[in-house]
Amino acid sequence: MYPAKLVVTIVYSILLAGGFTVGARQIWQGFKAPKELVNPLFGNRWAIRMFTLHIVVVSADLFVIGPLALADKSTLLYWGGAIALFTSSLPLATYFDRNSQSFGKFIGRWVIFRNFFEYTLHIVFAALALSWFRYYLLLWWIVAYRYLDVGPRRLLRKLYDTPEKLALRKWAPMLNWTVITTIYVGAFVAVYNRYILFAHVPGTGATPFHSGRWAIGVVAGLNLALALITWLMSKWYTDSIATARATAASGAPAH
DSSP: OHHHHHHHHHHHHHHHHHHHHHHHHHHHHHHHOGGGOSSGGGGSHHHHHHHHHHHHHHHHIIIIIHHHHHHHTOHHHHHHHHHHHHHHHHHHHHHOOOHHHHHOHHHHHHHHHHHHHHHHHHHHHHHSOOOHHHHHHIIIIIITHHHHTHHHHHHHHTTSSSHHHHHHOTTHHHHHHHHHHHHHHHHHHHHHTTOOTTOOOOOTTSOOOOOOHHHHHHHHHHHHHHHHHHHHHHHHHHHHHHHHHHHHHHTOOOO
């Protein structure tokens, strides 16, 4: 059983690392080489700053906050991290979703369905009796999937990233969708069966973390600050778009 778990853990880790690398490269492209971006909307300075903030929050929740919450059995930490993740995700889903244009209609619809499904799953799990196994599942399946499918999805896109390639390989978008949905289901099976060696469910002997007022204040304050920053960055982004359009309409040179 251990060799199988080791192989699954290695594959899972490679996918995580690949997704993080793609995210980091997109940040570099947004600031230094915007013409290389798959999603040209991130060529806007405020857009790429919001994406950078999102990557920081996702990484903090997946690699630091979530594991600490599980280890300490802290619902405060867990939901504090989850709320921060949702907050940083909303502007990206609202302003920058071009999955259908970049990867095809199958993946575009899949992303929309998956977002609704995952939000619903979090709400249902929050309403049910506390189960740290369910929280473990949310972290290492749902949150981790933010990185797990990115590398294969970008790699397979190269099969049809021009009209000429797409005309020759009309099956490629479906192949891409099939691969990433297989990863989604496979990640669930692996996490559910505890095949990821570094992902742990809290034992019955672990002492739950008792949140004092100071801890509640810190988590609430950080989430409030993040919500304010996200709102301001969204406003600055929409203002920059309006300014660019007005400049283009007037024919004046942009500054």
